Amino acid sequence: MNNTLEKFLITDKVCVITGGAGLMGYNHACAVLAGGGVPVLIDIDKEKIRKAKIGLEKKFENQTIETYQIDITCDKQLEDVKVELVKKYGHIDILINNAANNPKMEEITFNMGSVKFGNFPLSIWNEDILVGLTGAFLCTKIFGSQMEVQRGGVILNVSSDLGIIAPDQRIYQKEGIEESIQTIKPVTYSVIKHGLIGLTKYTATYWAEKGIRCNAICPAGIENGQSEEFINKLTNLIPMKRMAVKDEYQSTVLYMISDASSYMTGATVIVDGGRTCW
Ligand SMILES: NC(=O)c1ccc[n+]([C@@H]2O[C@H](COP(=O)([O-])OP(=O)(O)OC[C@H]3O[C@@H](n4cnc5c(N)ncnc54)[C@H](O)[C@@H]3O)[C@@H](O)[C@H]2O)c1
Structure with a gap:
């Protein structure tokens, strides 16, 4: 293998993936395994972890996959995972902050009037921010x-x-x-996703001289059983006229977590079929 391709290898590197049993988390784990690393799937959902592990073991025979059923908003549980991993492997090399309370708005058909901005409940604001931002902060603090x-x-x-x-x-x-009860994408989604870019720039500069690189990936929607009506409306906003396929971010992820991107830090990499150009 030539030197350039070798840089994509993350042989034996330990990579913590939050929300690791979800749709994207599973694909991040595939990217880690393809690069020769050890994915550590952290997820709150026991059944999803079980299924993800079976799927990965089938695809990547004889490779190690670690799983932990924990809540990323609990710093004690994260500390315990860190201690266990360091004891077992001696190092934690990569963190992918991926977990989120992910509202699949396009699947919601009932009255979501209560989540309109004017009466968006403080409780949902707090719950979403807790997972999407506080969880990422805690993982960054502890594993970083x-x-x-x-x-x-x-x-x-x-x-x-x-x-x-x-x-x-x-x-x-x-x-x-009726307009007053139409579904909306919650404000927390925007705030969390913009906030993660802020966290990225903060830690990238804070740790730049310590050899820790921090970057953000901005994927667009993955096609995953949404209605034809929704897909049509969304793809009209995308120059490439389609949503992403499930495994389409894997190579960008491997690039961003490996030495292939060794001079990249504080960057925001947009992979969206061109949507944000319009
Ligand atoms: N799917 C898409 O089209 C898409 C597009 C752009 C960005 N994203 C982002 O990618 C990430 C993953 O999205 P996804 O589609 O795979 O979502 P998903 O719902 O399939 O996965 C999220 C996972 O996070 C886990 N989780 C939630 N709260 C947790 C907690 N407190 N502790 C530990 N685990 C917890 C869930 O159990 C779930 O498995 C999210 O940040 C999402 O906003 C997704």
């Missing part, structure tokens, strides 16, 4: 501090095209439903 001790590591924050632009609420609206 271990990287600081090691004088090296990579952190990848999973933002969104909606970390760059505002949601176009028209694509979530359904015909025949």
Whole structure:
């Protein structure tokens, strides 16, 4: 293999993936395994972890996959995972902050009037921010501090095209439903995804001389069983005229967590079929 391709290898590197059992988390784990690393799937959902592990073991025989059923908003549980991993492997090399309370707005068909901005409940605001931002802060603090001790590591924050632009609420609206009770993409989604880019720039500069690189990826929507009506409305906003396929971010992720991107820090990489150009 030539030197350039070798840089994509993350052989035996330990990579913590939050929300690791979800749709994207699973694909991040595939990217880590393809690069020869050890994915550590952290997720709150036991059943999803079980299924993700079976799927990964089938695809990547004889490779190690670690899983932990924990809540990333609990610093004690994160500390315990860090201690266990350091004891077992001696190092934690990569963190992918991917977990989120992910409202699949396009699947919601009932009255979501209560989440309209004017009466958006403080409780939902707090819950979403707790997972999407506080969880990322805690993981960065706990696993990033271990990287600081090691004088090296990579952190990848999973933002969104909606970390760059505002949601176009028209694509979530359904015909025949009164305006006052139309579904909207919640404000927390925008705030969290923009916030993760802020966290990225902060830690990238804070740790730049300590050998820790921090970057953000902004993926756009993955096609995953949404209605034809929704797909049509969304793809009209995308120059490439399609949504992403499930495994389409894997190579960008591997690039961003490996030495292939060794001079990249504080960057926001947009992979969105061109949506944010329009
Ligand atoms: N799917 C997309 O089209 C898309 C597009 C752009 C950005 N993103 C972003 O990618 C990330 C992953 O999205 P996804 O589609 O895979 O979502 P998903 O809902 O499939 O996965 C999220 C995972 O996070 C876990 N989780 C939630 N709260 C947790 C907690 N407190 N502790 C530990 N785990 C917790 C869930 O159990 C779930 O498995 C999210 O940040 C999302 O905003 C997704």
